[in-house]
Every structure is written in structure tokens, then in C-alpha cells.
Amino acid sequence: MTDGQALPELAGVPWRRATDERWLLRWGRIWQAWTLLYTVPFMAAGVGMVLLSPLSAPVAAVALAHAWIIPELYAFRGASVVRPKGPRNEGAETVAQGLLGDLLGHDERELQRGTGLALEPGRLGSWLVGEAGALLVTPGGRRVHCYCVRTTEPELPPSDRVAHLLLALREDEQGFATVANHAFAGAPWRVRRRLPAQMRPALDAARGAAR
Amino acid sequence: MARLIRMDGTGHTTLAEWTTGDDTAFDTATREFLGQLELGYIGTMPDGPRSATHVRELPRDADLVIMRRPIAGG
Numbered sequence: 001m002t003d004g005q006a007l008p009e010l011a012g013v014p015w016r017r018a019t020d021e022r023w024l025l026r027w028g029r030i031w032q033a034w035t036l037l038y039t040v041p042f043m044a045a046g047v048g049m050v051l052l053s054p055l056s057a058p059v060a061a062v063a064l065a066h067a068w069i070i071p072e073l074y075a076f077r078g079a080s081v082v083r084p085k086g087p088r089n090e091g092a093e094t095v096a097q098g099l100l101g102d103l104l105g106h107d108e109r110e111l112q113r114g115t116g117l118a119l120e121p122g123r124l125g126s127w128l129v130g131e132a133g134a135l136l137v138t139p140g141g142r143r144v145h146c147y148c149v150r151t152t153e154p155e156l157p158p159s160d161r162v163a164h165l166l167l168a169l170r171e172d173e174q175g176f177a178t179v180a181n182h183a184f185a186g187a188p189w190r191v192r193r194r195l196p197a198q199m200r201p202a203l204d205a206a207r208g209a210a211r
Numbered sequence: 212m213a214r215l216i217r218m219d220g221t222g223h224t225t226l227a228e229w230t231t232g233d234d235t236a237f238d239t240a241t242r243e244f245l246g247q248l249e250l251g252y253i254g255t256m257p258d259g260p261r262s263a264t265h266v267r268e269l270p271r272d273a274d275l276v277i278m279r280r281p282i283a284g285g
Contacts, residue, residue, distance in 0.1 A: 008281070156218065
């Protein structure tokens with residue numbers, strides 16, 4: 001990725017602090033703490049109720065279900081950023097796929113055609129770029145940050161939407177992460193199980209690249 | 212042959228082509244480039260593996276310049 005130039009879209013979000021390694025680490029920890037905060041009390045309540053009165057087991061089960069469902073919903077939200085969205089525009093997709101393929105190396109091209117996600121190693125980690133979102137696997141492969149980000153022309157064929165995001169990412173990685181809306185951060189396994197099955201190999205490849 | 216292309220609803224459209232020594236073709240390409248900037252497109256030049264540069268003027272020695280729409284948080 002090119003150094004020393006700012007993404008022009010940053011002018012639209014002047015209030016945002018630049019996303020760098022420290023920002024990612026801090027937000028990763030905040031998400032981790034937040035997950036514990038809304039999980040542990042429900043688990044403690046569920047276990048405590050059963051210990052105090054076995055008759056309260058049905059209520060305890062509801063508390064434990066909350067402890068399971070809420071993190072799942074957050075992970076689902078994170079994984080959803082890269083789900084296919086918008087018009088398929090099949091008539092133009094072949095042409096768009098050709099251009100996107102030209103921008104990718106051989107392995108990344110094959111991965112993108114199979115999964116819909118373009119793998120792009122960067123300084124902040126390994127990116128997976130989709131039609132309207134991106135995943136960032138941080139170095140070490142232990143955390144995924146999920147971003148909602150899209151082109152402002154939603155009628156484009158899917159591969160052109162990926163190419164838009166890929167080019168912006170290559171222009172200015174930090175600017176790209178700053179412009180994008182952060183949706184979720186968590187362990188890769190939490191995101192992986194909520195990804196469509198055909199996209200999971202891409203996350204595996206990104207984790208491999210990030211290690 | 213260098214190309215100026217725009218990503219659009221057709222996949223992409225070739226707006227202009229030029230060679231380094233062809234001033235007329237380059238001037239035509241420059242006018243197209245500036246016209247696209249006025250329409251809100253952003254000029255991007257892929258300039259190596261995993262690298263691209265935002266360009267405000269059409270580089271004569273580029274192989275490919277792509278006009279793209281701005282991105283935004285979803």
C-alpha cells in the first residue's frame with residue numbers, strides 16, 4: 001500500500017481519530033470487556049438461581065440463553081458486513097470481475113472467485129474486502145475487526161463494489177479504516193461461524209496470512 | 212497504450228487511451244479525466260502489487276488510471 005497520501009474521503013469525517021494499531025488494540029479490548037460485561041452477569045445469575053433454588057431452573061435457563069444469544073447477535077452483526085448485498089447486476093458482473101481479477105494476484109483472485117472476498121495483506125493486518133464491508137484480522141490472527149464500508153454508487157456490479165473498496169484500501173489503509181464504520185471486534189471463531197459457508201475459507205486464509 | 216477507465220454500471224467503460232508521445236490523445240484523455248473529477252469521481256492509479264495512488268492530474272506515464280466513486284462508512 002502506498003505511503004504518504006491521505007484518502008480524499010477523509011475530508012468527510014474530520015472528527016474521527018485516525019485508526020492505527022493502538023486504536024485497534026484499544027477497541028479490541030473494549031469489545032472484549034463489553035462481551036464479558038453482558039455475558040458474565042447472566043451466567044452468574046443462571047448458576048446462582050439453580051444453586052439457591054433448583055425450582056428456578058427454567059428462569060436460569062433463560063438467563064443462560066441470554067448469555068449465549070447476545071454475543072451471538074453481535075458476532076452475527078460483525079459477520080454480516082461482508083454478506084452479499086444489493087443488486088447482482090449480472091449483465092455487467094463479468095466485465096467487472098475481469099477488472100477486479102486484474103487487480104489481484106493469482107491466489108487472491110481464485111479466493112475471491114470462490115468466496116466473494118478479496119484478501120489484501122496490509123500493515124494493520126490482513127484484510128478481507130467484500131461488496132459493502134471489510135474484515136481486518138490483526139497480526140497474530142487472534143482478533144477480527146468488522147467494518148461497514150461501501151461505495152456511494154450502490155448500483156454497481158458486485159465486483160466493481162469490491163474493486164472500489166480495494167483501491168481505496170490500497171491508496172491509504174489507515175484512511176480506509178478511519179472512513180469505515182467499525183461494527184464489531186472479536187475472536188475469529190465467533191465471526192467465522194456466522195459467515196456464509198462459502199466465505200469461511202477466506203477468513204481462514206486471512207488468519208493464515210496474519211500469523 | 213495507457214487507458215483511462217471508469218467503473219460504472221456496465222462493469223467499466225474505457226474513456227480514453229493514449230501513448231506517451233501522442234500529445235493529442237493525451238490532451239483528450241486529460242479533458243476526460245478532469246470532466247470525471249467534476250462529476251465526483253476520484254482518480255486512482257494502480258502502481259504496483261497492492262499499491263495504488265490517488266491522482267489529481269492525469270499522469271502521462273501511467274499504464275492505467277481508474278475513476279472510482281467515493282467510499283463511505285455503511
